[in-house]
Amino acid sequence: MCTVAEQKDQTFVCPQRGPLDPSDVLPPELLSDVLDYLEATSLAKAFAVSRRWRALCHSPHLWKALYLRAGWRVTDTPASKTPDHLSCARRSRQVMLDGASQDADVPWHFLFRQRTRLKDNWDAGRFIRFQLPHPDHAAEAHTGAVYAIQQCGRQLVSGGADGTVRRWDLDSQRLIGRAL
Known part of the structure; x- marks a missing residue:
């Protein structure tokens, strides 16, 4: 039989097996409740402990709770x-x-x-302000709100409420090709 002794670093050790993993003795529901109290950095560190801990820490409800606790909201997009x-x-x-x-x-x-x-x-101020299109070429702009942008190198792709996708050159601030 294995006796559990608490060391000064607060880990549990079984003489025959080494450190005792709480996931071996606690039900997953209880572990999930405990993990729910962790901040993102601690949860990310627990991710690296083992495959079992990675699976526990990858639970969508944990990350959703962190997301909502940060004050962020998710909107519905058709x-x-x-x-x-x-x-x-x-x-x-x-x-x-x-x-x-x-x-x-x-x-x-x-x-x-x-x-x-x-x-x-x-x-940290790591952003650049820019205007697309260049003010001299206002006719190239979306005619409605812009819903999505994606940057790749010195190009940017934007999708708008006008139902078009446009590819932009960030150096010239001009439309590349025609709107799709």
Whole structure:
């Protein structure tokens, strides 16, 4: 039989087996409740402990709770306005669904990480202000609101409420080709 002794570093050790993993003795529901109290950095560290801990820490409900605790909200985007031929567009559509309707499809960990990156960059002033199109070429602009942008190198792609997708050269601030 194995006796459990507490060391000064607060880990539990079994003489025959070494450190005792709480996931071996606690039910997953209880572990999930405990993990729900962790902040994102601690949850990310627990991710690296083992495969079992990675599976526990990757639970969508944990990352959704962190996302909502940060004060961020998710809005509903009609699927009919989302292009289905790009994998990043499909991922964006999944991310932008309201939290109650299709939680299982929302990659909360990915969404939390991206929003945190965006916030950190904004807070650190790592952004550039620009206007598209250049004021001398206002006719190239979207005729409605812009719903999506994606940068790749010195180009940017934008999708708007006018039903068009436009590719921009960031150096010249001009439309490349014609609107799709």
